Amino acid sequence: MTNLVRFKVNYYTRLGQEVYISGTGEALGNWEEANSKKLHYCDNGDWETLVEFKGDEKEKNIEYKYFIMDTNGEKIWESGPNRSLNLNDLNSNYIHEFRDTYQSPTSAENTYLDSSFFREVLFSRENKQAYSLVKNTSSDKVIIHFQVKSTYVPPTHSIYIVGSNSALGNWRTDRAVKLSDEFYPVWKVDLEFSKEQLPFSYKYIIADKTKSYVHWEHGSDRWFTASTVHATEYSNTTNEDRDFFFNDGEFKDSQLLRTAxxxxxxxxxxxxxxxxxxxxxxxxxxxxxxxxxxxxxxxxxxxxxxxxxxxxxxxxxxxxxxxxxxxxxxxxxxxxxxxxxxxxxxxxxxxxxxxxxxxxxxxxxxxxxxxxxxxxxxxxxxxxxxxxxxxxxxxxxxxxxxxxxxxxxxxxxxxxxxxxxxxxxxxxxxxxxxxxxxxxxxxxxxxxxxxxxxxxxxxxxxxxxxxxxxxxxxxxxxxxxxxxxxxxxxxNPHLFRMNMSTGAPPDAFADDGQNWGFPTYNWEVMKKDDYAWWRSRLGQMSKYFHAFRIDHILGFFRIWEIPANCVTGLLGKFNPSLPLWRSELANNGVWDLDRLTQPYIRYHTLREHFGEYADYTASKFLNEYSSNVYQLKPEFSTEKLIEQNLTADDAMYKPGLFKLVQNVSLCADSEDENRFYPRIEITKTSNFNELSDDMKSTLHRLYISYFFERQEELWAQVALQRLPLIKKCTSMLVCGEDLGMVPKCVEPVLHDLGILGLRIQRMPSDSNKDFYHPNEYSYLTVNTTSSHDMSTLRGWWEEDRARAQVFYNRILGMFGDAPYFCEPYVSEAVIAQHLHSSSMISIFPLQDWFGLSTEYGKRDPKEEKINEPSNPMHYWRYRVHVNLEDLIEDTDFSKNIQRLLLSSNRNLD
Structure with a gap:
C-alpha cells in the first residue's frame, strides 16, 4: 500500500540557499545527494514537499535528515541524530504530515542530546513511562503525535503539554497532559482531537508529580492549524491530513546548564x-x-x-x-x-x-x-x-x-x-x-x-x-x-606520513616552537575507509569516558608539519596550506631562492652567535666557500645531524649551530620543488634582515598573507570534513583545546559544530589583549585557570609580578599593590569570576582549587607544574601532596567549594 507523507520544516535561508531532504529508501534517494528531494518554499520560513512511499518499499524504518544547499554547492547538514519514521505506523488512508524543527548545531539542547555526559550521567532516568502509538481510525478525528526534546529535566520531574482546548486542559496546569520519557531526552505523547477543538495553541511545561512546581517554556505560544495543501490527485487517500507528527524541536528555555x-x-x-x-x-x-x-x-x-x-x-x-x-x-x-x-x-x-x-x-x-x-x-x-x-x-x-x-x-x-x-x-x-x-x-x-x-x-x-x-x-x-x-x-604505516613530525609554531609555551616527534596523519588515505581508525579509536574511549578533550584541535584544521631531520619546530609549515609558488615569487621579484632557502652564514653571523669561539666554530663545523661566506658541513647540516654528531665536549655549540640551520627566510617543500613556505618569525633572522628594504617589504607582505590571510577558507573547509566525523561517531561530549596560533576560522567552525572551545584567561587568542575577562566567554566553552602545560595560578602570580599587578587592578578590579603571593582571597576571586561566566563548564586543576586553602596552598608552586612544553625530555612525575582520604575528611574545604558553586548557580544537586 502507498503512504503519502508531507515533510515540512521551518528554516530561514539566505538568498540562493535551498532546503533538501535525504534519507533511506528509494523515495528519499538512499542518502545520495543527486537523488535527494528538494523542498519548496511556502511562507514564514516554512519549506515542504510531499513524498510517496510505495507499497513495495523494502525499508519500513525510514531515517532522514534535512540539509541546506549553499550557494557555493556545499551541503550543510542539520545537527543531531537521524530523524526516523516507521511506515508500519502510518495509515494509508490519510496523508501524514511531519512538521519538523530544524536541528541547529549551535543550540544548547542539541549539544546535550548528542552527549552521554548529559543523557546518561547528569540526568539519567529510571522507571521510564512507556510510549504507546495511537493510530487514527476515525474520519472525524485528528491525531497529533507530539514530540519535544529536553535533556535538562531533573529525574523527579517530567514534561507536560497544556493548551487552549479541553484535551489540553484549557491552560490549567493541573490538567496538563504528561509526555512519555521512554525515549528520553525525547518526550512523546499522542492525542486525539475533534474538529471542533481545532485550531489551538499550546505550550510545554516542566513540572513535578504534584504539579506544585511548574516551569513554563519561554517565548510565544505554539500553534496548530491544519494544512491547506491537499493531495487530491492521489485517489486512494482522502483530501485531508489526518495524522500529524509534530517534531517540536527543543523545550524553549533560557535556562542553560552550567557545571564545574x-x-x-x-x-x-x-x-x-x-x-x-x-x-x-x-x-x-x-x-x-x-x-x-x-x-x-x-x-x-x-x-x-x-x-x-x-x-x-x-x-x-x-x-x-x-x-x-x-x-x-x-x-x-x-x-x-x-x-x-x-x-x-x-x-x-x-x-x-x-x-x-x-x-x-x-x-x-x-x-x-x-x-x-x-x-x-x-x-x-x-x-x-x-x-x-x-x-x-x-x-x-x-x-x-x-x-x-x-x-x-x-x-x-x-x-x-x-x-x-x-x-x-x-x-x-x-x-x-x-x-x-x-x-x-x-x-x-x-x-x-x-x-x-x-x-x-x-x-x-x-x-x-x-x-x-x-x-x-x-x-x-x-x-x-x-x-x-x-x-x-x-x-598501519600507510595512515601516517612517517617522514614528517607533528608540532606547533612558537607560542607562549616555547620560543622555538614544539616538535612532538609524532608522524603526521595521511588524511587522504584515512578517508578511503571512512576514517575507520578514528571511529574505532573513539569507540574504545567511549567505553570509559563521557566527554573528551581533543588535544591541539587546530591539527584538525591544519597541522604544523616539521621535516623529520628537525629537532625544534621553527622550520615547519602548515599542512594543508596554500604555498608560495615559484611563479608567484618570481612575479613579486623574488628570484634568488638559494639565498633565501639556504642558511645565511657570514663571519659576523658567527661572531653574533659564538663570540670569541667564532673561529673555532668556522673550522670545526663549517666550510668557507667564499670570502667570509660559510655553509655547514654535511654532517652538521640539519638539527638532527647536529644532535647526533656533536660530541660531549662540543655540546655548548649546539644552540648556536641550531640558529645557523634556522637562519633562512623560506623553507623549500621536500615533495615539490615549486612550493615554498615563509619561515615562521622570519623577521628574527639575519637572512631576512640583511636583505634590501624592498625585498624585506615584499617578503613580509607574502609572510602576512601566508600565515594570516590566504588559508582561512581552506582550513575551515578541511575542518568541516574532519570534525563532523568526530561528532558523528561518538556520544561523548566533544571539547577542543584551541590554544596557540589560532586561525580566525576556528571559533566559528567549532561553534557551528557544537564543539566546546577552551578559554584560559592568561592566553587570549586576540594578541591585542593581555587577558580574557570571563564575562566575555560564550556558552559553548570550557574555561579554566591553568592547563597542565602552564604554571598553576599561584605559580604564575609569583613568576610574573608585573602582569600579576595589571591583572590584580584591571581584571579583578582591586586597588593598590597586588600581594606578593597569590593569597586565598585572590584565588577565590579568580575562580569566582570563571564560575559566574556563561561557559558551560568551568574546570580547574586540583592545584588551583587548593589555592583556596591556606593549608593546601603552602606547597612551593614550582613543584606543582605538571609539564614543561619547551622540554621534550621532561619527566612527568608531579604528585598531589594531600592524600585523597584526608581530602575527603576535610569537610570545611569541600563546603567552601560548595559555596562558590551554589552562588554561581553551578551546583546541580
Missing amino acids: GVAVPVFSLRSKKGLGIGEFNDINALVDWSHQTGLHMIQILPINDTTVYYTWRDSYPYSSVSVYALHPIYIHIDSLTKDPKILATVAQHREKLNSLPALDYEAVMNIKTTLLKEIYAQEKKSLGQNKEFTDFVKENSDWIKAYALYSVLRDTHKSGDFTTWPVYSTITQEDIEKETSPSSKYYDSVCYYYFVQFHLHLQLLAASKYAVSKRIGLKGDLPIGVNRVSVDAWV
Missing part, C-alpha cells in the same frame, strides 16, 4: 592504598570528593601505554604506543590477588614509594611488572575457563593481538623501536595471527598482555560506572599524535 569540575592526571593522585602513583581505583576516592563538593566532571590526561624505553622517558602520557591499550602502571595490584607473599611485597614498597614527594616512574613500573608476572603465572591455567576474559579478548581482537605481539617483541629486543628489530620490523595481519596463535612460541607472553589489559579494563570501567552513580562524568584526553614507533604506526 576538577582536572588532575591519574598518575598524580595520592592515596594510602596506592603504590607510589595514582591508580584507576583511586578515581573512586576522587569521585567521592567531587561528589562531596558538588563537582560533576573529572578531567584526566591520556592513560594509554607509553612503554618504549623502559625508563622515565616513558612517563610522557601524550606519546602512546597504542591508542587502545591502557598503561599497566595504573593497575591496582591488591585487587588481583590474595597471595599473602605478593601482598606483603606490595606493603613493603608502598610505604617507601608513597612517602616520595614525586613519582619514581621506573621504580613503580619495575615493581608492578614483577608482581603482575607473578600473578599471571598463578592465574594463567584458569584463564581459558574465564568467560569474561575470553569474551574480552575476542571483542578486542582487532587491536589487542597486535599490541600484545608488539609488547612481546619490544620486551625481547629491549626496545619499542620496531625499525631496529631483526624480525618483524614490518608486520602483516597474517603475521599477527600466526604469532598470537596457541602454536606460537610467543603465545604465553602474548596472553600475559591480554591478562594485564583485561584487569586494567575492569578497573577503569568500574571507576567509570562508580562516577556515573554519583552523577559525575569522566573526561578523557585524545592526543593529537601517536608515537613514531607505536603499534599503530607498525601495523
Whole structure:
C-alpha cells in the first residue's frame, strides 16, 4: 500500500540557499545527494514537499535528515541524530504530515542530546513511562503525535503539554497532559482531537508529580492549524491530513546548564592504598570528593601505554604506543590477588614509594611488572575457563593481538623501536595471527598482555560506572599524535606520513616552537575507509569516558608539519596550506631562492652567535666557500645531524649551530620543488634582515598573507570534513583545546559544530589583549585557570609580578599593590569570576582549587607544574601532596567549594 507523507520544516535561508531532504529508501534517494528531494518554499520560513512511499518499499524504518544547499554547492547538514519514521505506523488512508524543527548545531539542547555526559550521567532516568502509538481510525478525528526534546529535566520531574482546548486542559496546569520519557531526552505523547477543538495553541511545561512546581517554556505560544495543501490527485487517500507528527524541536528555555569540575592526571593522585602513583581505583576516592563538593566532571590526561624505553622517558602520557591499550602502571595490584607473599611485597614498597614527594616512574613500573608476572603465572591455567576474559579478548581482537605481539617483541629486543628489530620490523595481519596463535612460541607472553589489559579494563570501567552513580562524568584526553614507533604506526604505516613530525609554531609555551616527534596523519588515505581508525579509536574511549578533550584541535584544521631531520619546530609549515609558488615569487621579484632557502652564514653571523669561539666554530663545523661566506658541513647540516654528531665536549655549540640551520627566510617543500613556505618569525633572522628594504617589504607582505590571510577558507573547509566525523561517531561530549596560533576560522567552525572551545584567561587568542575577562566567554566553552602545560595560578602570580599587578587592578578590579603571593582571597576571586561566566563548564586543576586553602596552598608552586612544553625530555612525575582520604575528611574545604558553586548557580544537586 502507498503512504503519502508531507515533510515540512521551518528554516530561514539566505538568498540562493535551498532546503533538501535525504534519507533511506528509494523515495528519499538512499542518502545520495543527486537523488535527494528538494523542498519548496511556502511562507514564514516554512519549506515542504510531499513524498510517496510505495507499497513495495523494502525499508519500513525510514531515517532522514534535512540539509541546506549553499550557494557555493556545499551541503550543510542539520545537527543531531537521524530523524526516523516507521511506515508500519502510518495509515494509508490519510496523508501524514511531519512538521519538523530544524536541528541547529549551535543550540544548547542539541549539544546535550548528542552527549552521554548529559543523557546518561547528569540526568539519567529510571522507571521510564512507556510510549504507546495511537493510530487514527476515525474520519472525524485528528491525531497529533507530539514530540519535544529536553535533556535538562531533573529525574523527579517530567514534561507536560497544556493548551487552549479541553484535551489540553484549557491552560490549567493541573490538567496538563504528561509526555512519555521512554525515549528520553525525547518526550512523546499522542492525542486525539475533534474538529471542533481545532485550531489551538499550546505550550510545554516542566513540572513535578504534584504539579506544585511548574516551569513554563519561554517565548510565544505554539500553534496548530491544519494544512491547506491537499493531495487530491492521489485517489486512494482522502483530501485531508489526518495524522500529524509534530517534531517540536527543543523545550524553549533560557535556562542553560552550567557545571564545574576538577582536572588532575591519574598518575598524580595520592592515596594510602596506592603504590607510589595514582591508580584507576583511586578515581573512586576522587569521585567521592567531587561528589562531596558538588563537582560533576573529572578531567584526566591520556592513560594509554607509553612503554618504549623502559625508563622515565616513558612517563610522557601524550606519546602512546597504542591508542587502545591502557598503561599497566595504573593497575591496582591488591585487587588481583590474595597471595599473602605478593601482598606483603606490595606493603613493603608502598610505604617507601608513597612517602616520595614525586613519582619514581621506573621504580613503580619495575615493581608492578614483577608482581603482575607473578600473578599471571598463578592465574594463567584458569584463564581459558574465564568467560569474561575470553569474551574480552575476542571483542578486542582487532587491536589487542597486535599490541600484545608488539609488547612481546619490544620486551625481547629491549626496545619499542620496531625499525631496529631483526624480525618483524614490518608486520602483516597474517603475521599477527600466526604469532598470537596457541602454536606460537610467543603465545604465553602474548596472553600475559591480554591478562594485564583485561584487569586494567575492569578497573577503569568500574571507576567509570562508580562516577556515573554519583552523577559525575569522566573526561578523557585524545592526543593529537601517536608515537613514531607505536603499534599503530607498525601495523598501519600507510595512515601516517612517517617522514614528517607533528608540532606547533612558537607560542607562549616555547620560543622555538614544539616538535612532538609524532608522524603526521595521511588524511587522504584515512578517508578511503571512512576514517575507520578514528571511529574505532573513539569507540574504545567511549567505553570509559563521557566527554573528551581533543588535544591541539587546530591539527584538525591544519597541522604544523616539521621535516623529520628537525629537532625544534621553527622550520615547519602548515599542512594543508596554500604555498608560495615559484611563479608567484618570481612575479613579486623574488628570484634568488638559494639565498633565501639556504642558511645565511657570514663571519659576523658567527661572531653574533659564538663570540670569541667564532673561529673555532668556522673550522670545526663549517666550510668557507667564499670570502667570509660559510655553509655547514654535511654532517652538521640539519638539527638532527647536529644532535647526533656533536660530541660531549662540543655540546655548548649546539644552540648556536641550531640558529645557523634556522637562519633562512623560506623553507623549500621536500615533495615539490615549486612550493615554498615563509619561515615562521622570519623577521628574527639575519637572512631576512640583511636583505634590501624592498625585498624585506615584499617578503613580509607574502609572510602576512601566508600565515594570516590566504588559508582561512581552506582550513575551515578541511575542518568541516574532519570534525563532523568526530561528532558523528561518538556520544561523548566533544571539547577542543584551541590554544596557540589560532586561525580566525576556528571559533566559528567549532561553534557551528557544537564543539566546546577552551578559554584560559592568561592566553587570549586576540594578541591585542593581555587577558580574557570571563564575562566575555560564550556558552559553548570550557574555561579554566591553568592547563597542565602552564604554571598553576599561584605559580604564575609569583613568576610574573608585573602582569600579576595589571591583572590584580584591571581584571579583578582591586586597588593598590597586588600581594606578593597569590593569597586565598585572590584565588577565590579568580575562580569566582570563571564560575559566574556563561561557559558551560568551568574546570580547574586540583592545584588551583587548593589555592583556596591556606593549608593546601603552602606547597612551593614550582613543584606543582605538571609539564614543561619547551622540554621534550621532561619527566612527568608531579604528585598531589594531600592524600585523597584526608581530602575527603576535610569537610570545611569541600563546603567552601560548595559555596562558590551554589552562588554561581553551578551546583546541580
